[in-house]
Amino acid sequence: MRQETIRLTMAQALVKYLCNQFTEIDGERVPLFAGVFGIFGHGNVTCLSEALEAVQDDLPTWRGQNEQSMALAAIGYAKAKRRRQIMVATSSIGPGAANMVTAAGAAMANRLPILILAGDTFANRIPDPVLQQVEHYGDPTITVNDAFKSVTRYWDRIVLPEQIIASLPQAVATMLNPADCGPAFLGLAQDTQEKAYDYPTAFFEPKLWTIPRPRPDRRSVESAAQVLRSAKTPLIISGGGVRYSQAETQLAEFAARRGIPVVETIAGKGAMTHDDPVHAGPIGTVGSTSANALAAEADVVLAIGTRLQDFTTGSWTAFASDAQFISVNAARFDATKHRALSVVGDAAECLADLDAALGDWSIQGRLDHAKALFAEWNDVLDSHQAPTNAPVPTYAQVVGVLNRCAAPNDTLIAAAGGTPGEVVKGWRVKERNTFDCEFGFSCMGYEISAGWGTAMAQGTPGALDGTPIVMIGDGTYMMMNSDIYSAVLTGHKMVVVVCDNGGFAVINRLQQFKGVPGFNNLLTDCRVKNREHPVHVDFAKHAEAMGAQARHCESLADLEDGMKWALGNDGVTVLSIVSDAYAWVPGDAYWDVGVPEVSEHESVRAAQKEQIDIRKKQRVGV
Numbered sequence: 053m054r055q056e057t058i059r060l061t062m063a064q065a066l067v068k069y070l071c072n073q074f075t076e077i078d079g080e081r082v083p084l085f086a087g088v089f090g091i092f093g094h095g096n097v098t099c100l101s102e103a104l105e106a107v108q109d110d111l112p113t114w115r116g117q118n119e120q121s122m123a124l125a126a127i128g129y130a131k132a133k134r135r136r137q138i139m140v141a142t143s144s145i146g147p148g149a150a151n152m153v154t155a156a157g158a159a160m161a162n163r164l165p166i167l168i169l170a171g172d173t174f175a176n177r178i179p180d181p182v183l184q185q186v187e188h189y190g191d192p193t194i195t196v197n198d199a200f201k202s203v204t205r206y207w208d209r210i211v212l213p214e215q216i217i218a219s220l221p222q223a224v225a226t227m228l229n230p231a232d233c234g235p236a237f238l239g240l241a242q243d244t245q246e247k248a249y250d251y252p253t254a255f256f257e258p259k260l261w262t263i264p265r266p267r268p269d270r271r272s273v274e275s276a277a278q279v280l281r282s283a284k285t286p287l288i289i290s291g292g293g294v295r296y297s298q299a300e301t302q303l304a305e306f307a308a309r310r311g312i313p314v315v316e317t318i319a320g321k322g323a324m325t326h327d328d329p330v331h332a333g334p335i336g337t338v339g340s341t342s343a344n345a346l347a348a349e350a351d352v353v354l355a356i357g358t359r360l361q362d363f364t365t366g367s368w369t370a371f372a373s374d375a376q377f378i379s380v381n382a383a384r385f386d387a388t389k390h391r392a393l394s395v396v397g398d399a400a401e402c403l404a405d406l407d408a409a410l411g412d413w414s415i416q417g418r419l420d421h422a423k424a425l426f427a428e429w430n431d432v433l434d435s436h437q438a439p440t441n442a443p444v445p446t447y448a449q450v451v452g453v454l455n456r457c458a459a460p461n462d463t464l465i466a467a468a469g470g471t472p473g474e475v476v477k478g479w480r481v482k483e484r485n486t487f488d489c490e491f492g493f494s495c496m497g498y499e500i501s502a503g504w505g506t507a508m509a510q511g512t513p514g515a516l517d518g519t520p521i522v523m524i525g526d527g528t529y530m531m532m533n534s535d536i537y538s539a540v541l542t543g544h545k546m547v548v549v550v551c552d553n554g555g556f557a558v559i560n561r562l563q564q565f566k567g568v569p570g571f572n573n574l575l576t577d578c579r580v581k582n583r584e585h586p587v588h589v590d591f592a593k594h595a596e597a598m599g600a601q602a603r604h605c606e607s608l609a610d611l612e613d614g615m616k617w618a619l620g621n622d623g624v625t626v627l628s629i630v631s632d633a634y635a636w637v638p639g640d641a642y643w644d645v646g647v648p649e650v651s652e653h654e655s656v657r658a659a660q661k662e663q664i665d666i667r668k669k670q671r672v673g674v
Contacts (some may be wrong), residue, residue, distance in 0.1 A: 057250035063240070065251050066169075067103040069220050070140065072258045073110050075228075077136050077514035084224070084261055085167070086129065086137045087508070088113045089122035093144025093611035094183060095171015099245035100142060114508075114542060117534035119143045119502040123155030125535060128502025130159075132463070132509035132516075135296050136263065138165045138227055139505070145171040145242075146184025149196050154495065156203040161492040162319065163292070163359075163383075165227035168237045170197055175211040175241040182242075193576070195259055197239035205234035211241050213249035228263050228381035230296065230398060264381060265297075268397035268405055276354075276378045276395050277409035283352035283376075286312045286415060289335060289364070292319030293357015293381060297399035300484050302358065304330055306403050311415040312354070313422030315343035317364045318476055320357065322347055322487035326480035332422040333429055336364040337643045338473035338491075341432065342425035344641050347371055356380045357399045358657045360389055364492065367644035369669040380406075390671070398549060433478055436637045439608050446635040447474040450551055455480055457615035461518030463488060463506055467498040469525040470558030470636065471551070479639050486516065499524045499531030500548060504535045507544035514589040519619060520546040527556040529591060533598075539624045540599035547618045548600075549611075550591045556631035566647050566663075567655030573649075574633060580616040595626035602626040642666045 073084040092101050095397045104113050116122025119141070126139035143149050149170035159166050172194050172368075173185050181187050188194040201207050206226040223236035245397050280286060294303055300323040307314045307330040314324060315335040324331040333340030335347055343600065347353070347370045355377060358364060365371070368390070379392035380402045387394035395402050437452030438447075451474050458464065460482035466475045467490040481487050488506065490498045503522040511517040529550050539546055560573035570577040575586040592602035601621055605611040611629050618625035644667060647660040 056253045058253050058256070059248050059250050061099060061103070061246055061248050062210065062216060063099040063245040064103040065213070065249070066216055066220065066651065067100070067107055068256050069216070071107055072256050073224060074260045075259060075261065076260065080262065080513045082137065082513055083111070084138060085111060086139055087111060087428065088140040088142060089116050089126050090114070091116050091119055091122065091144070091148060092149050093171070095145035095148070095242055096142050096169070096240070097144070098102040100169065100240065117538055118532070119148050119151035120155050121497065121532050121535050123152045123166060124158065124498050124501035125505035125538070126468045126494070127155060127159050127162070127164050128465070128488070128498070128505030129216035129509050130164050130166060131502070132506045133150050133514050134298065134485070136514050137235060138167055140167045140169060142169040143171065144184070145173060146196055148527050150199060153199050153203060155239065156200055156235045157488060158493040158495040158498060160203045160205065162490065162589060163233045165233055166235045167223065167227065168200065168235055170237070170239055172197055172209060172239040172241045173242045176243055195239065197237070198239040203235065204237040205232050206236040208237070211242055211244055212417065213247045217255055218252070224261065228261055230263065230293070231266070231384065265398035265401050266396070266404045268360055268395045270405070272393070272395045272403045273402070273409050276393055276406055279376055279378060279393060280352055280354065280410065282415050283415065285349050285418065286352045286354065287346050287350035288312050288314045289317060289353060289355040289358055290314050290320040290323050291317045291356060291358025293399050294320055294323045295485060297357065299400040299403055302400055302403050304328055306407055309407070309414065310410065312419050313346055313419055317358045317361070318472065318491040319490050320474060321489065322481050322485050325482060326376040327483060330419065332426045334476045336366055336370060337641045338476045338639060339641060340428040340429045340477060344370055345425050346422055350375055352376045352378065354378045354380065355392070356403070359386045359494065361512070362643065366641035368671040369642045369666060371671055373395060373506070373671050391572060401580065424435040433637070437478060444630055444632045445608050446632045447551060448470070448478055448637045449608055450549070450611065450629060450631060451475055451478040451523070453611050454523065454549060454615060457612060457619065458482070458521055459518055459619070461486060461516045463516065463518060463520050465499055465506060465520055465522045466524070467491065467528070468494045468496040469528050469556065470553070471523050471525055473558070473639070474637060475523060477639070483516070486518065488578040496528045499528060500533055501535045503548065504539045504544060507539060507546045522548040523544060524548060524550055525557070526550060526554070526589070526591065530589070536595055536600050536624055536626065537598040541590070541622060545622055546624055547615070548595070548624065548626045550626065551631040552591060552628055553631045553633035555633070560633070561636065562645070565659070567651070567653055567657070567659035569653070592626060600624040600626045642669070
């Protein structure tokens with residue numbers, strides 16, 4: 053029997069395939085690909101846009117202002133949906149594609165799905181060199197798109213129309229696999245996009261994808277249970293994998309039943325509410341004194357769904373050198389780090405099997421101890437977030453105001469700069485999964501774009517229906533703010549709070565803490581025309597120029613009034629407030645950074661000696 057076919061261009065076939073992929077969220081069948089962020093240019097405007105235009109009611113296309121920011125918005129959307137739906141980002145060749153490399157890095161580091169479609173040069177090479185083509189004299193196959201190989205889980209270049217039949221299912225499977233999850237990339241040769249091919253109709257049959265939940269090896273679970281039963285001072289670290297496995301309630305019940313306190317990584321923050329009985333705060337370099345004290349005394353650490361980044365481990369100074377790690381992770385690579393007893397599998401499945409293997413075992417007194425430490429930490433937060441008569445408010449005080457004003461289902465979004473340390477420490481989560489701090493890649497510019505993507509997700513299956521609250525510094529705002537305009541155009545609601553501290557304040561703090569005089573970070577330390585009175589950006593007026601409602605706040609009381617006004621508005625509202633560049637909530641964990649061994653500055657030489665002492669505390673692993 054002859055196979056039934058349909059004749060389509062490669063671009064049309066690609067789009068038709070995407071439209072026929074589905075998933076199920078909370079019992080509801082929904083499209084796997086929720087939409088496309090696109091900036092069209094040569095390489096995607098004549099063929100791919102033609103295909104997308106025809107299906108715009110089924111697969112909506114959203115126009116971004118910058119290729120990087122629209123891809124970051126796609127990542128924010130995926131995080132808000134806890135990796136259960138995927139957005140597409142498409143660009144032309146050359147600089148348009150290269151702009152998305154940074155966003156791909158953010159998705160790769162954070163284990164988040166996004167499908168990136170970039171135009172490419174001509175497969176036949178007849179017009180070479182085309183506009184925006186980079187040429188490698190010894191290898192004509194290399195284009196800008198090869199840059200994505202280091203920051204994607206799946207990479208392919210489509211030079212024949214039939215290649216998508218094999219490639220697209222592999223790309224989707226990669227993005228949905230909890231062990232391999234990350235960005236997938238397809239480079240689309242311009243002449244290949246236009247070519248027609250007789251595709252088998254079976255390729256376009258609707259497909260329902262489910263996210264696999266791999267079960268752990270029984271022997272590893274039994275070994276983990278044996279180690280845990282021997283513990284005197286156990287601790288659980290909850291990472292982002294707990295949230296993506298939707299194992300938040302299961303973990304809280306497991307911890308309560310076994311008497312083990314839970315501390316959270318940056319990506320894991322939000323799996324617990326602040327007042328959950330087992331919650332003991334964030335751990336690590338930007339963590340709480342309570343969590344770090346528990347880490348220091350832990351003899352067995354059950355790390356669930358975390359890649360154990362240096363900000364979690366205090367560059368591996370936060371734990372005793374003989375502490376035994378049990379690492380539960382869907383990815384074998386993460387589970388086997390640092391001499392851990394690895395349990396490879398889905399967090400929910402592993403917790404269920406481990407719970408069964410533990411029988412009636414529990415530890416006594418550990419939760420009470422953790423609660424006492426956490427109460428002390430809450431007192432520290434209260435003292436730093438309380439209003440004072442100081443003329444310039446601190447980040448901590450701003451965080452306190454925003455937190456008090458936010459509804460339980462509003463989502464706080466932050467990323468690089470001084471904001472992460474302050475919100476990870478000071479934001480008190482009221483409802484689960486309402487916290488997004490991108491610190492896996494520490495990507496400046498993520499915040500506003502992710503706010504736009506999160507706003508798109510709000511109210512859809514599997515997401516909350518609150519308001520995204522973006523907290524951002526002035527330095528990052530200057531780097532990437534155009535999605536204020538994007539959200540204004542599309543009618544999505546978010547609140548953006550800009551803390552203006554006169555430059556890159558937190559990196560200035562690190563620079564000076566390691567003995568280097570303030571240099572090129574704060575505006576007053578830069579090579580500018582007038583250091584004493586540098587040109588001031590009016591962030592409220594700037595946002596108004598992009599169509600947002602905006603207000604500059606002169607005080608904490610003014611900020612609180614502004615937040616009430618902003619949360620009551622429709623669309624985008626931007627609030628700005630001057631904040632202190634030197635006042636931060638204290639931390640007690642280390643971070644390993646390079647400090648010059650030779651310097652003319654005595655302060656640098658002293659810092660180098662301190663750094664050597666820090667490294668003596670490190671737990672040596674792999």
